[in-house]
Amino acid sequence: MKLCIPTNDDRGLAATLAAHFGDARYLTIIDTETGDVMVERKDPGHHGAGSCETAETIRSLGADVVICRTLGRNAFARLAQAGLPVFTSDAASTSNAIDDYRSDRLRPMTLNDACGGRRHRHSPRH
Secondary structure, eight states, rough: OOEEESSSSSSSSGGGBOOOGGOOOOOEEEEETTTTEEEEEOOOOGTTTHHHHHHHHHHHHTTTTEEESSSBHHHHHHHHHHTTEEEOOOSSBHHHHHHHHHOSSSSOOOOOGGGGGGOOOOOOOO
C-alpha cells in the first residue's frame, strides 16, 4: 500500500502535514510494505481549485490512499474520481499519520467533510 501525504517540507517520515491539501509544497509517498519513502515537490503552477493534475500526479506516483488534514470539495471530488480514498488526520508528522493509518485510527473523509473554498476557515478536522 502506498500512502500519499501532502506535506510542508521534504523531510520524509519527519515531514509535517500541510494544514490544507492545496497549500502543500510536497507530496510524501510512503510504501507501507517496503518502507520506501519518496518526496515529490508539487508544481505550484499546476494547482488550481479542483485541479485534476494533482490527482493524476498522485496516481502516477503509485499512491493508493491520500492522508491529509483537510482539502476542498473540488480536490476531494477529483481524488475520488481517480479512485483515491482520502483519510483525515491531525497527526503532526508523516510517521505519526502512518502509525494512525495502520492502527485504523483515521477516518475516511467524505464530501461533507471537505471545506467549501480556499478562504473558508476550518480546523484541521471537521
